[in-house]
Amino acid sequence: MSSRRAADSAMSSPEADSPPSLQRRLLWRLTLGIGLLLGMLFIALDLLLDLAMYQRLDQFLAARADAFSVQLQRRGPADLDTLLAAYDLAGHTEFFAIYDGSGRLQTKSGNSAGGAVPLPRRAGASLHYDTVLPDGHRGRALALPLSRGGWLVLATERESWDRTERRMHGIMAGGIVLAILLAVAMCLLLVRHAFRTMTEEGRRLAAMSPEQAAQLHVDHLPREMQSYARAVRDALERSHQALERERRFSRHVAHELRTPVAEVRLAVEHALREGDAPALRKGMEAALCANARMERSIHALLALSRWESGLESPEPDPLDLSMLLRQLIEASAVPWAGLPPVQLQGPPSAWVHSDTGMLERILANLLHNAREYGDPAKPVQVQLRLDADGYRVCVSNAAAEVRAEDVVRFGERYWRGGDRDADRHHAGLGLALSQALASALGLQLVFALEQGEVVATLGPLPAL
Incomplete structure (x- = not known):
């Protein structure tokens, strides 16, 4: 029960109900936005890199296979050992195999050891495909039909290409992370700088006395914040003007009514002290005259206040x-x-x-x-x-x-x-x-x- 009450009090606290800060919103939105953008760029570059790599390997295999097939047609199968002496080197990264029209292996390169480059099942025209080489490494192969019948399969290792691609992936991923960090850091610094000026203006306004006109300096603020700052400045100026009108109205009312009120008091005191009818009449006339003056002053002040405050418009x-x-x-x-x-x-x-x-x-x-x-x-x-x-x-x-x-x-x-x-x-x-x-x-x-x-x-x- 105590843990539940603590959770309820935490959820009802002002910190729990307060909206997230602008910096946090900017942080995750920039991270998400730049991450998505650079992630799509990463995918596009990866596809282009794979395409360029495959094109390069396929062009290399096609050139080697064309030269090999021409030599094979000129010399015949009997000269294969002399023709392919280079493929007998141990550890060579290129392999070949010749299959007859029924798909049976006729011969293979000496570095194939106990295996051979496999012939794809859907061999028709020339076909490029990925395969596993006899030495267990990943490779790229080309199956080329021979004019005398059968198939020439030529393959080369692609491990070095894969390592290069992985290094490129690491570089691009690191660049993406670095770009996100730099962009977010720069934006957060700019936001802090912009709000620091607003905070300083707030401290300056808070330190001003009520008698001073609140003046908000907006020229040094960022352009995006100046419209809001001008609206706040105008609102402060209107509030100060309204306050000054109220103060002026109060001062003027007190100033103008002080003399007539004193005149009424003196007239009444004099009439009461004399006690006769003429004195009373004279005192009442003086009181009426002072009252008329007060009424004129109040009406004029109220009219001025209405027009100056904008309560009445033309x-x-x-x-x-x-x-x-x-x-x-x-x-x-x-x-x-x-x-x-x-x-x-x-x-x-x-x-x-x-x-x-x-x-x-x-x-x-x-x-x-x-x-x-x-x-x-x-x-x-x-x-x-x-x-x-x-x-x-x-x-x-x-x-x-x-x-x-x-x-x-x-x-x-x-x-x-x-x-x-x-x-x-x-x-x-x-x-x-x-x-x-x-x-x-x-x-x-x-x-x-x-x-x-x-x-x-x-x-x-x-x-x-």
Whole structure:
């Protein structure tokens, strides 16, 4: 029972459930693949070697047999001893035998001792075949029919050829094993080198603090791993950007709500301390005003967070930009005291392809800021023009007190110009939200100071 529990625990351990390592997979797959390839190459070379060896032996036997048969026809059987004196040498590696038409042995070489080269059973035309020689060695023989009838059988020993073939087999087998070892070793070294760089990058990323942006260096990695490394780098960058957005949102919420909350507390404390109806009314009005400021700040921050994080995406449709501008100007033409009028210059129609809601919010914010901070004696100019790359909307208003260094900060969050607490009716997020919406639409929102006027240019919007 204890051994069974040990086996069950071993099978359920993380090591038993973990997949095999890449090096082990590469090891056995390379060994199998290269072994199969080189094994087939070994078989092909062996077949070619055997074929060449047999061709060489058969050519040698055919030449000797032709010369022997010609001499035999010229001299006759009586001169066989003189003709084949060379075959009487002891230990000679060539043998012969002559059979009559019925397959009976007539004569044989002297070195055949008590045996003779056998005649094959299916002797018809000339035939090459393997046989066992009279001295017990393996040999190659040729059975050649004679013109006067009968058979000439000539054989030679092939032991030296077999030894050469065995040496070739050993050399090829050793070469195959060496090639497999070298290939596997080189591949494993390359894999270890590639993963060593990844491991070093992992250690470097693990040592970084949460405040640092995770930067994964991919240029020194192998080409096959760079696509994966780039995907990991992009994912880390997106995670860091999301974390920064959350941190920025938290900081901004805490920063913006701190002053209104303090104002509400002071108003309520003052109203309670005074105790009369006018003081209570004044305190409630101050609390409502602070609450409105908090609500505007929260809505603007949430909108910025949604657009920057990609939770909301543009839904472009065909729209008439000229008509949209006219509608916005008419809606903002409420006769408020101290606000300048708005004048529009542009074609009667200008069809573009964009998100109507997002574009309307950008233009409404630009018009509102231009009237809010412009000179009441000079009208706000709105110009719609068609350039080579599309339509552009220019909103300009007189701003004698604005400096060039102020224009650079347009679109910066919570910047209200000069003293940040000078204007308590604005959260300082309108232009930042417009910049984020323009970026989501693929547009450029540029601010410039030209001859005492602030000019906001939005575009280009491709014409339909």
